[in-house]
Amino acid sequence: MTILNQILDHKKTELEKLKGQTPLFNLDKKKRPSLYDTLIHADHLQVIAEMKRASPSKGDIAAYVNPVEQASHYESAGAACISVLTETKYFKGSYEDLNAVAKAVVIPVLCKDFIIDEVQIDYAKAAGASVILLIVAALSDEELARLHTYATNHDLEVLVEVHDTEELERALAINARIIGVNNRNLKTFEVDLKQTKTVARAFNRPDVAFISESGIWNEADAALVASYGAKGILVGESLMRSNNIIAALQALQVELKAGEVR
Numbered sequence: 682m683t684i685l686n687q688i689l690d691h692k693k694t695e696l697e698k699l700k701g702q703t704p705l706f707n708l709d710k711k712k713r714p715s716l717y718d719t720l721i722h723a724d725h726l727q728v729i730a731e732m733k734r735a736s737p738s739k740g741d742i743a744a745y746v747n748p749v750e751q752a753s754h755y756e757s758a759g760a761a762c763i764s765v766l767t768e769t770k771y772f773k774g775s776y777e778d779l780n781a782v783a784k785a786v787v788i789p790v791l792c793k794d795f796i797i798d799e800v801q802i803d804y805a806k807a808a809g810a811s812v813i814l815l816i817v818a819a820l821s822d823e824e825l826a827r828l829h830t831y832a833t834n835h836d837l838e839v840l841v842e843v844h845d846t847e848e849l850e851r852a853l854a855i856n857a858r859i860i861g862v863n864n865r866n867l868k869t870f871e872v873d874l875k876q877t878k879t880v881a882r883a884f885n886r887p888d889v890a891f892i893s894e895s896g897i898w899n900e901a902d903a904a905l906v907a908s909y910g911a912k913g914i915l916v917g918e919s920l921m922r923s924n925n926i927i928a929a930l931q932a933l934q935v936e937l938k939a940g941e942v943r
């Protein structure tokens with residue numbers, strides 16, 4: 682069984698618990714900027730910086746880091762959005778982490794989880810997210826369309842994650858406005874930045890905000906995916922391990938040149 686299937690099986694067991702409770706978080710509702718608008722109008726590569734304590738492929742990365750401090754560094758270094766892992770068993774995240782970050786920053790906040798049910802979207806919103814992730818590989822076409830509509834109707838933006846050109850077609854079919862290609866295959870854990878190139882070449886839609894996710898360590902990686910057409914990048918581990926978060930994040934914000942070679 683692939684790791685993605687293991688995570689999804691575990692998720693199903695948690696749904697009943699979520700459905701039996703009401704999400705109660707303390708939050709003053711903030712109007713956050715639109716991630717889509719930020720990406721579409723970008724003149725330099727936009728960074729979605731991730732709060733990631735651990736992962737199934739790497740184990741502990743920074744298990745005990747303070748999410749508010751981490752997110753505040755990200756925000757002051759010019760991040761476009763903060764991604765917060767809320768999956769608990771494999772990534773050691775929580776809705777409490779998300780809520781703490783949402784209270785501390787004014788930029789968009791992405792709830793990073795394996796969403797398979799509306800109740801998770803309710804929790805993400807209640808905890809303060811303005812963006813959610815939907816993973817095409819984890820959902821049927823019907824589920825993808827239904828959850829995408831549900832989130833949009835609740836004033837959330839949606840990052841739709843794909844791995845390859847077949848999944849890209851499925852994302853385009855539901856009119857996804859923000860599409861991310863995950864350079865890490867969630868079935869094998871292999872990371873290849875060229876996935877960004879392959880997917881970028883398969884479509885020409887300037888109205889879609891296209892981002893590259895995972896495996897970005899330095900300015901050269903950032904410049905490479907920008908040259909493939911990415912307007913933004915989703916970066917976790919390299920920032921979590923950095924001992925100079927601000928400098929590391931600033932270095933990734935490379936200039937976007939008009940008419941990049943794709």
Ligand SMILES: O=P(O)(O)OC[C@@H](O)[C@@H](O)c1c[nH]c2ccccc12
Nearest residue numbers: 863894895896897915916917918919
């Ligand atoms: O730590 P990295 O290699 O910079 O990757 C960040 C992010 O892309 C990764 O955490 C991620 C992308 N899609 C996901 C889906 C679920 C969990 C995690 C992810």
